[in-house]
Amino acid sequence: MNKELKNMKIKKILEKYPYAKTFLEDQQLSIDDQELTISQLYQQLTLEQKEDLGLDIKQLEASLDNYIEQMQEFIGESDDNNTVQSLTILAGKDKDEQAEKFAELKVHAGEIISIVGPTGSGKSRLLADIEWTAQADTPTERSILINGQKPDLSWRFSGGKKLVAQLSQNMNFVMDLGVEEFIRLHAASRLVKNEDEIVARVITEANFLAGEKFSADTQITSLSGGQSRALMIADTAILSRSPIILIDEIENAGIDREKALDLLVGENKIVLMATHDPILALMGDKRIVINNGGIEKIIKTKDFEKELLIKLKKVDNMLSDLRNSLRYGKELTDNPNLTS
Amino acid sequence: MNLVTFSGPPSSGKTAVILKTIDALQNRDIAVGVVKFDCLYTDDDRLYEKAGIPVKKGLSGSLCPDHYFVSNIEEVVQWGLANDLDLLITESAGLCNRCSPYIKDIKAICVIDNLSGINTPKKIGPMLKTADIVIITKGDIVSQAEREVFASRVMTVNPRAMVMHVNGLTGQGAFEFSTLLYDDELNIETVKGKQLRFSMPSAMCSYCLGETRIGEEHQLGNVRKINLGDQNE
Incomplete structure (x- = not known):
C-alpha cells in the first residue's frame, strides 16, 4: 500500500476517493468510525471478523490500493484518449498454414462489418483475436492494431476494460429486477455522472427499437424476446464501455433491426455482425468471408446489392405487417406484391 | 514442474474450463496432469481420462475438503513429478465459499459463473479475494449488461486479480487463458515449507x-x- 494511503484516516480516504466506500462495504467493513486508518480498523476487528473478511492486513491494504488505482484510471479516461477510432486486422494464416488473402483490413468507428462463413470456419477465432488484441501470438498469427498502433496491454488484462461487447441470440436476462432498477445498476457500475438522464435515455431508445412498448417498471425477465433484444442493444450502445460490438444474428421479430444498427453506429461503435440473413449482411459496409480458419476475401457491399436490400426490406416489412395483423386479431388479406 | 490451483463453487464450470485450456496447452507440447479434489463423489476424473490426461482423484469423505487438500498436496506434487508433468493442475470445489486452498507463490485461479447472481462475489471469501486470475464462465447466456455488472463486482472484491471470460462449452477464451498458465521460471520440486494464503476455517x-x-x-x-x-x- 502506498504510504499516503496507509497513514490516511478513513474519513480522508473517502473524501478523496468517494468510491472507496463501495470497496469497504463489499468487504463488509464498518465505516462508522472514520477517524481510524485502515490498519487501525483492521486491528479493531475480532478474530471472527478477521476470518470472515478473508484477507490479512497486507492483502486488504494491497486490495484497496489496487482498487483505487483502477478506479482512478477508469475515471481518468477522458473520452479523447479512450476513443477507438479504428481497428486494423493484419493478416495471418488459415488452418493449412496458408497466408490469408488480404494484407490488412481497417475498420473505422461507426462502420458495420458483416462476417459470413459456415459453422466452424473460424468466425469465433477471428473475434477472439480481436478481443485479445492478438500480436501474432494466437494460432492464426493475426495482429490487431488500435488507432493504427500496437494496442495497450490493458485491453487484455484489465477486468473492466474489454474491447468487445457481445450480443447474441442465446442471451437472456437472468436477474429478477425491474427495467429501470436493472439499467441503474449497470449505470452505477460504470460510475456515470448523469445517471437519471442516461437511464431514461436507454429506456426510451429501447422502446423506440421494440415493436411492443414496455414501461420502466416491467420485470426484465418478463420482457418478450424482441423487447429483451431491444433493451440489450440500447443498453450496450449507451452504457457499455466496449468500443466494438459483436452481434451474432438478430432475430427478425419484435425489433427494428435497422434502427438498432443506427443506434449503435450513432454511438460511434464498431459493429461486427455474424449473420447469414441477407438483410442484415447487406446493411454492412463490407463483409468478411471466412473459410478454413482464414479470411478468404473482403467484399465491399455493391450498389446493386444495396438496391436489392431495398427490395428485401419491402418484403420484410410486408411480413412484419402480416405478423402484427395476426397479433391484433385481424384477418389477413392477399397482397398483390406476393402474387407476381 | 509448474503447479496451478483451481478452485470455485460447485458447477461453476471448473472442469470444462480446465479441459478446454489443456487442449490449448497440449498443442504447445506441454504435459499436463490433473488431480481432482472433491467430497463424496466425482466422475470428472473420467472426463479427463477420456481426454487422455493423467488424472487422480481424492475424495475427502467426512473431512473438510480443503483441510484434506493441504494434508495431501505435497504427495500430489510428488505424483506429478514422478509422471514427468510440465504442469500439474489441482481442481477443488469451494463448498462453503469460505475455504481456499491457495498457496503463496503458486498460481491461484478462481472460476465463478455469471448465473450465480451479482451478489455472489461478495459472498465468496478468500477463494475469490486472494485469487490471481478470476475466470468468469457462462457469459454466452446472460446479457452484456449483466456480464459487465458481474465483472465489476468481482473487481470490487478482488481488484488485484486479472479477470477473464472463458466459455467452457465452446472454449472461447481458453487459448488466451492458457498462455498465462505455464511459465518456465515457475518450476517447483516441492511445496514443503510453503504457506497457505489464508488460514482455513477454524471449526x-x-x-x-x-x-x-x-x-x-x-x-x-x-x-x-x-x-x-x-x-x-
Whole structure:
C-alpha cells in the first residue's frame, strides 16, 4: 500500500476517493468510525471478523490500493484518449498454414462489418483475436492494431476494460429486477455522472427499437424476446464501455433491426455482425468471408446489392405487417406484391 | 514442474474450463496432469481420462475438503513429478465459499459463473479475494449488461486479480487463458515449507467430534451463536 494511503484516516480516504466506500462495504467493513486508518480498523476487528473478511492486513491494504488505482484510471479516461477510432486486422494464416488473402483490413468507428462463413470456419477465432488484441501470438498469427498502433496491454488484462461487447441470440436476462432498477445498476457500475438522464435515455431508445412498448417498471425477465433484444442493444450502445460490438444474428421479430444498427453506429461503435440473413449482411459496409480458419476475401457491399436490400426490406416489412395483423386479431388479406 | 490451483463453487464450470485450456496447452507440447479434489463423489476424473490426461482423484469423505487438500498436496506434487508433468493442475470445489486452498507463490485461479447472481462475489471469501486470475464462465447466456455488472463486482472484491471470460462449452477464451498458465521460471520440486494464503476455517467443536445431540449443553469448543436481536448478523 502506498504510504499516503496507509497513514490516511478513513474519513480522508473517502473524501478523496468517494468510491472507496463501495470497496469497504463489499468487504463488509464498518465505516462508522472514520477517524481510524485502515490498519487501525483492521486491528479493531475480532478474530471472527478477521476470518470472515478473508484477507490479512497486507492483502486488504494491497486490495484497496489496487482498487483505487483502477478506479482512478477508469475515471481518468477522458473520452479523447479512450476513443477507438479504428481497428486494423493484419493478416495471418488459415488452418493449412496458408497466408490469408488480404494484407490488412481497417475498420473505422461507426462502420458495420458483416462476417459470413459456415459453422466452424473460424468466425469465433477471428473475434477472439480481436478481443485479445492478438500480436501474432494466437494460432492464426493475426495482429490487431488500435488507432493504427500496437494496442495497450490493458485491453487484455484489465477486468473492466474489454474491447468487445457481445450480443447474441442465446442471451437472456437472468436477474429478477425491474427495467429501470436493472439499467441503474449497470449505470452505477460504470460510475456515470448523469445517471437519471442516461437511464431514461436507454429506456426510451429501447422502446423506440421494440415493436411492443414496455414501461420502466416491467420485470426484465418478463420482457418478450424482441423487447429483451431491444433493451440489450440500447443498453450496450449507451452504457457499455466496449468500443466494438459483436452481434451474432438478430432475430427478425419484435425489433427494428435497422434502427438498432443506427443506434449503435450513432454511438460511434464498431459493429461486427455474424449473420447469414441477407438483410442484415447487406446493411454492412463490407463483409468478411471466412473459410478454413482464414479470411478468404473482403467484399465491399455493391450498389446493386444495396438496391436489392431495398427490395428485401419491402418484403420484410410486408411480413412484419402480416405478423402484427395476426397479433391484433385481424384477418389477413392477399397482397398483390406476393402474387407476381 | 509448474503447479496451478483451481478452485470455485460447485458447477461453476471448473472442469470444462480446465479441459478446454489443456487442449490449448497440449498443442504447445506441454504435459499436463490433473488431480481432482472433491467430497463424496466425482466422475470428472473420467472426463479427463477420456481426454487422455493423467488424472487422480481424492475424495475427502467426512473431512473438510480443503483441510484434506493441504494434508495431501505435497504427495500430489510428488505424483506429478514422478509422471514427468510440465504442469500439474489441482481442481477443488469451494463448498462453503469460505475455504481456499491457495498457496503463496503458486498460481491461484478462481472460476465463478455469471448465473450465480451479482451478489455472489461478495459472498465468496478468500477463494475469490486472494485469487490471481478470476475466470468468469457462462457469459454466452446472460446479457452484456449483466456480464459487465458481474465483472465489476468481482473487481470490487478482488481488484488485484486479472479477470477473464472463458466459455467452457465452446472454449472461447481458453487459448488466451492458457498462455498465462505455464511459465518456465515457475518450476517447483516441492511445496514443503510453503504457506497457505489464508488460514482455513477454524471449526473444532463437539459436532466435529461426532456429537449428534442438539442443545447448548452439548456444545463445546469453538461455538458461534447467531444474533437474533435487532441487528442482523
